[in-house]
Amino acid sequence: MKTELSSAASEHNRYVIQAEWTVDLRSRILGRINVDPDARLLEVGSGTGAITTSVAKELRSSGIFGVDIVHELSVFASGLSEGAYFSTADGHKLPFVDGSFDVAFSHFLLLWVRDAERVLNEMKRVVRPGGWVIAFAEPDYGSRIDYPAELEHIGRLQAESLLRSGADPEIGRRLRALFASVGLTSVVSGVLGGEWHTSLDDRLTRSEWDTLKSDLQGRISEDELERLENADREAWKNQKRILFVPTFYAYGQVG
Numbered sequence: 001m002k003t004e005l006s007s008a009a010s011e012h013n014r015y016v017i018q019a020e021w022t023v024d025l026r027s028r029i030l031g032r033i034n035v036d037p038d039a040r041l042l043e044v045g046s047g048t049g050a051i052t053t054s055v056a057k058e059l060r061s062s063g064i065f066g067v068d069i070v071h072e073l074s075v076f077a078s079g080l081s082e083g084a085y086f087s088t089a090d091g092h093k094l095p096f097v098d099g100s101f102d103v104a105f106s107h108f109l110l111l112w113v114r115d116a117e118r119v120l121n122e123m124k125r126v127v128r129p130g131g132w133v134i135a136f137a138e139p140d141y142g143s144r145i146d147y148p149a150e151l152e153h154i155g156r157l158q159a160e161s162l163l164r165s166g167a168d169p170e171i172g173r174r175l176r177a178l179f180a181s182v183g184l185t186s187v188v189s190g191v192l193g194g195e196w197h198t199s200l201d202d203r204l205t206r207s208e209w210d211t212l213k214s215d216l217q218g219r220i221s222e223d224e225l226e227r228l229e230n231a232d233r234e235a236w237k238n239q240k241r242i243l244f245v246p247t248f249y250a251y252g253q254v255g
Contacts, residue, residue: 008048012047014211040100041055048080052066065086067087092115099127099131103127104126108137108139110135135248138172140245142170144244184252187250191247
């Protein structure tokens, strides 16, 4: 159990960074749909609870729940959070009656699931009429931009690796169509912008390379990975590096 919690703690650090990427977007969307502090919200694919607890604090709400298919992550989240409730469940078959929540949301989940449309249908089912379903972030690795040129093939390798592992690396571009296909109305979809600064945030770089090394393990040699990582750091240092993975969001109302 100690090893499992250690692994969860490592994943939590990455999820916290991902949560920072969308904090302004979450605030804007939740404000637009007028979510009040008494609302009941559900995060599907809550992982270590980084997003769930963040939303609980943002809304000052005590009615937020999270479910994840990995039991150890739900246990970790339960031990970390004071403002949300967590349990183990599969997003393809949520253990809640129809209309249990005002909002159901996800964050970097749909690219990993077996059937994204079914998960969205389940999220819609457990939300009351007039409530909302939100996907705060889904990437599109098929449109990843890497510059300088010597780093361009990183994105292609990562997309191929994700596809082999059963993920959908181009889920982002399909998000709007998926929301429409399950019958949600008033659908709004968009993409997060990119911004690059003079100073390098080493946390982001380490997190990105931890993810890449996991995704590319067995696909290229350790020496090649090290060479690419060094080239990446040098490009950041020289203010040449551009890395952009289009990350889409969407939200729609339950009729």
